[in-house]
Amino acid sequence: MKAALLTKHSKTNLDLTIQEIPVPEIKPNQVLIKVRAAGVNPLDNMITRGQIKLLIPYKLPLIMGNEVVGLVQEVGNKVTKFKNSDRVFARLPLDSIGAFAEYVAVDEAALALVPDYLTDEEAAAVPLTALTIMQALELMQAKAGKTIFISGATGGVGGMAIPISKAKGLAVITNGSADNKDRVLGLGADRFIDYKTEDYTKTVSGVDYVIDTLGGAETEKQMSIMNKGGHLVNLPAMPNARFAKRFGLPAWKRFLFGLVGRKMDKMAERYGVAYDFIFVKSDGAQLQEVADIFTELQVKPSVDTVFAFEDVNKALAKVANGRSRGKTVITFNN
Structure with a gap:
């Protein structure tokens, strides 16, 4: 072959x-x-x-x-x-x-x-992106009735994160370019914020969970709109010690990633929230759940x-x- x-x-x-x-x-x-x-x-x-x-x-x-x-x-x-x-x-x-x-x-x-x-x-x-969302929600122990903010959810990640989050019973807030508003709301988002005309740090609060697709300066902004005890999963950032432990890495790698992720951990501590990074793993049962959700909603x-x-x-x-x-x-x- x-x-x-x-x-x-x-x-x-x-x-x-x-x-x-x-x-x-x-x-x-x-x-x-x-x-x-x-x-x-x-x-x-x-x-x-x-x-x-x-x-x-x-x-x-x-x-x-x-x-x-x-x-x-x-x-x-x-x-x-x-x-x-x-x-x-x-x-x-x-x-x-x-x-x-x-x-x-x-x-x-x-x-x-x-x-x-x-x-x-x-x-x-579907598989890699959808499982990333499923495993992020699982890690955050997301509960129905709570609110999630999905940053920059007008791309491929948002196209799956929104319907999956809604299927889990979450209220969804997201932001992005205005020309994507109708499509994003059509996916089930409860609130769309045009990033060019509205500063979400001034108009959004009480968020329980965040899926951060942007990283950089946006991570701290998103922590600022969260409830104490909230949980943020950052997709583009660096791993931390908690990730290294979950991933089963040896002690020296845990120490190394602890140093790398210390800045983010300290930032999360200041805001009273939890910070995590994930590296998506295979999981057929989770993927079948995604397939069933997508079939019901006809997500494309x-x-x-x-x-x-x-x-x-x-x-x-x-x-x-x-x-x-x-x-x-x-x-x-x-």
């Missing part, structure tokens, strides 16, 4: 090498998936640059790709939830990524059935550009350059 491999880390050259390698053999708890589409993420380029080696020391050569959509071709003898020809998707387990290939072996526990109404390309936009993920597998490096370059209005996806003609 053809696969896109990382053969060496580089901060300047993000290109992968397409090679012919054997089709993987599945373990008893795995299924073999014939890949139809794969999501392309900033995380893929971070792995190439070696930026997450402290978290996950991948061995090279490495088949790249974290999000997969495909058809089940073979099932292990301990697999009970899936059968041949099922259309499935997943955020692949951290220790066995490899979506940029014609076939991938995946643990059953990471998989969910793709909603029928989604195309392969749309489905490829936003797809920016679709590339053929042979153009995987163009897809990675597009993600590295930013300025996307949705997911970058690669597809397979197999």
Whole structure:
């Protein structure tokens, strides 16, 4: 089969090498998936640059790709939830990524059935982002009836964070550009703030939870609108000691991340709130819950550009350059 491999880390050259390698053999708890589409993420380029080696020391050569959509071709003898020809998707387990290939072996526990109404390309936009939101809400122990502020929720993250948060019974406040107002309110947001005409730090208060998609100076602004005892999860910031402990990292890495995240922890302490960072993990049960929510609401993920597998490096370059209005996806003609 053809696969896109990382053969060496580089901060300047993000290109992968397409090679012919054997089709993987599945373990008893795995299924073999014939890949139809794969999501392309900033995380893929971070792995190439070696930026997450402290978290996950991948061995090279490495088949790249974290999000997969495909058809089940073979099932292990301990697999009970899936059968041949099922259309499935997943955020692949951290220790066995490899979506940029014609076939991938995946643990059953990471998989969910793709909603029928989604195309392969749309489905490829779901797992990593949706699971990030699910795991953020889980970490915050979000309770129905409370209020959440989702910053900058006019992009791909907001497009999933809003309906998932509403399905969990939360009141949703968000901000962004005015030309996205109708779409965001259509997703279920209770209040939309035009960031150009309204300063939310002066008009919003009593927020229980925050999903911070922006970071930087916005993080402290968002803490200032929260109730004491509130909880903020920052998606673009640096890990802290609490994250390192949850992630099961050794003591020396916990100490290191404790130093890195100390500024954010101290800031949160001043405002009387909790601060956390997450690195999303595979979870088929959570993803199936997302699939059910999306099916009920007919949520359509936003797809920016679709590339053929042979153009995987163009897809990675597009993600590295930013300025996307949705997911970058690669597809397979197999």
